[in-house]
Amino acid sequence: MIPPMDAAEAPVVLAAHGISKSFGANTVLTDMELTVRKGETVCLLGPSGSGKSTFLRCLNWLEEPDAGSVLLKGQRIGVRASGNIVMSDGELAAIRTRIGMVFQHFALWPHLTVLQNVMEAPIHVQRRDKAEVRREAEALLERVGIADKAGQYPARLSGGQKQRVGIARALAMKPDLLLFDEPTSALDPELVGEVLAVMKDLAREGMTMVVVTHEMAFARDVASRVVFLDRGRIVESGSPEEFFTRPKTDRAKQFLLRYSAQ
Amino acid sequence: MNGLAIVWDNRGVLLAGFANTLTLSFVAAVVSLLLGTLLAMALMARAKPVRLVATLYVDAMRCVPFLLLAYLIYYGLPSFGIRMSNWTSGLIALIVYNIAYMAELLRAAWSNLSKESIEAGHAFGFHGLKLVRRIILPPVFFAAVPMIGNQTIQIVKDSAFLTIIAVAELTQAAMAIQTTYFVPFASFVAAIALYWITCMAIETGVAFVGRAARTRQ
Numbered sequence: 263m264i265p266p267m268d269a270a271e272a273p274v275v276l277a278a279h280g281i282s283k284s285f286g287a288n289t290v291l292t293d294m295e296l297t298v299r300k301g302e303t304v305c306l307l308g309p310s311g312s313g314k315s316t317f318l319r320c321l322n323w324l325e326e327p328d329a330g331s332v333l334l335k336g337q338r339i340g341v342r343a344s345g346n347i348v349m350s351d352g353e354l355a356a357i358r359t360r361i362g363m364v365f366q367h368f369a370l371w372p373h374l375t376v377l378q379n380v381m382e383a384p385i386h387v388q389r390r391d392k393a394e395v396r397r398e399a400e401a402l403l404e405r406v407g408i409a410d411k412a413g414q415y416p417a418r419l420s421g422g423q424k425q426r427v428g429i430a431r432a433l434a435m436k437p438d439l440l441l442f443d444e445p446t447s448a449l450d451p452e453l454v455g456e457v458l459a460v461m462k463d464l465a466r467e468g469m470t471m472v473v474v475t476h477e478m479a480f481a482r483d484v485a486s487r488v489v490f491l492d493r494g495r496i497v498e499s500g501s502p503e504e505f506f507t508r509p510k511t512d513r514a515k516q517f518l519l520r521y522s523a524q
Numbered sequence: 525m526n527g528l529a530i531v532w533d534n535r536g537v538l539l540a541g542f543a544n545t546l547t548l549s550f551v552a553a554v555v556s557l558l559l560g561t562l563l564a565m566a567l568m569a570r571a572k573p574v575r576l577v578a579t580l581y582v583d584a585m586r587c588v589p590f591l592l593l594a595y596l597i598y599y600g601l602p603s604f605g606i607r608m609s610n611w612t613s614g615l616i617a618l619i620v621y622n623i624a625y626m627a628e629l630l631r632a633a634w635s636n637l638s639k640e641s642i643e644a645g646h647a648f649g650f651h652g653l654k655l656v657r658r659i660i661l662p663p664v665f666f667a668a669v670p671m672i673g674n675q676t677i678q679i680v681k682d683s684a685f686l687t688i689i690a691v692a693e694l695t696q697a698a699m700a701i702q703t704t705y706f707v708p709f710a711s712f713v714a715a716i717a718l719y720w721i722t723c724m725a726i727e728t729g730v731a732f733v734g735r736a737a738r739t740r741q
Contacts, residue, residue, distance in 0.1 A: 322647060351651040359649035369644035373662040373740045383648040386658055415739045
């Protein structure tokens with residue numbers, strides 16, 4: 263286990279500055295800022311429609327922001343270092359391999375088995391040695407507790423199992439950063455725990471993660487920092503203790519009240 | 525009963541026609557599926573001019589009666605100095621026509637594909653041709669298996685039209701037997717039975733592949 267680093271001193275993995283995005287007349291994000299340091303788990307919280315998922319998707323350029331910049335370990339995403347030239351598809355793809363992503367509806371590739379899903383990108387995008395990738399993929403499936411399903415197709419799995427495969431698939435890329443887009447929102451309540459447990463382990467092991475979630479208990483117990491969004495703006499940002507016990511703004515108070523009432 | 529005996533005596537002619545029908549249909553189905561895949565990629569292309577040209581081709585083929593297309597290729601092209609045998613003209617007519625249908629059914633399956641799994645392809649660093657080949661096309665084919673089967677049956681039936689440009693296929697063979705011996709009922713029923721067997725074989729194949737496809741969707 264990696265000794266806990268002082269968060270303020272750990273190197274910056276991801277820095278997003280001034281991210282703004284609108285869909286037509288509808289402004290979704292306004293001037294968003296986020297810095298994520300190595301080993302941090304940052305939870306993005308906020309009501310539905312607050313722009314959390316859109317912001318997360320801007321971080322790996324799945325959604326192209328109208329303004330602002332994203333830097334992964336100092337390298338700009340979407341725009342070439344020299345001037346304001348838009349990256350080619352190939353350049354963008356290359357930088358995306360360093361950011362793992364876990365999707366709300368799993369987004370596994372249906373024509374591939376569980377093991378093949380995990381091996382696909384490391385072999386065909388990263389062009390790594392097949393035997394080595396296979397060993398690692400099997401170890402990852404073991405780690406997320408799903409090694410016995412390696413030969414099954416995704417259609418045969420429960421939601422919780424699919425999402426654990428989704429996490430193993432993202433880890434197989436050995437990414438600098440993992441993005442989670444509401445990873446438990448599509449799950450039956452009794453399956454949420456098994457996925458959160460895997461994510462909790464990853465956080466403890468020092469994986470750098472940005473998590474969009476509605477799981478307040480997870481954010482409180484696991485997050486190193488909580489960012490609260492409302493209507494496309496960051497309203498509050500701080501330690502989970504602070505946010506959950508002494509929220510500064512009325513909006514955050516209302517938001518938390520709704521969750522504690524449930 | 526006499527008629528069937530005459531057909532049986534001429535089974536060599538009928539089976540030779542049947543063999544031609546099978547060969548034409550098989551080659552046409554495989555080639556139009558392959559080229560139809562390329563055309564489907566053009567239909568789904570990001571560049572608008574590419575999409576436009578592909579759509580024009582598909583719409584044109586869908587509005588042309590197959591019979592006229594076969595006439596055009598066999599009788600019309602020689603005026604431009606392109607001269608092909610009946611068999612080759614027939615095969616090319618089948619292919620040119622069915623590329624459009626194969627492309628259109630693949631495009632429909634492609635449009636229905638989960639956006640998220642394609643997006644996952646982007647997020648994991650796939651792009652361009654590799655994204656299409658490894659992430660998009662396999663599930664598109666699995667989803668399209670029943671439609672590809674239907675279209676293949678359509679090709680088998682369309683090949684009967686080629687009798688009008690004197691391709692020696694099954695319908696032509698049945699026609700030849702009936703005009704020589706005047707046994708229309710027996711010879712046409714025999715031909716229909718052979719078409720029916722062919723369609724059943726395709727249906728069986730589709731059901732077999734379809735079972736594998738369902739677990740991969």
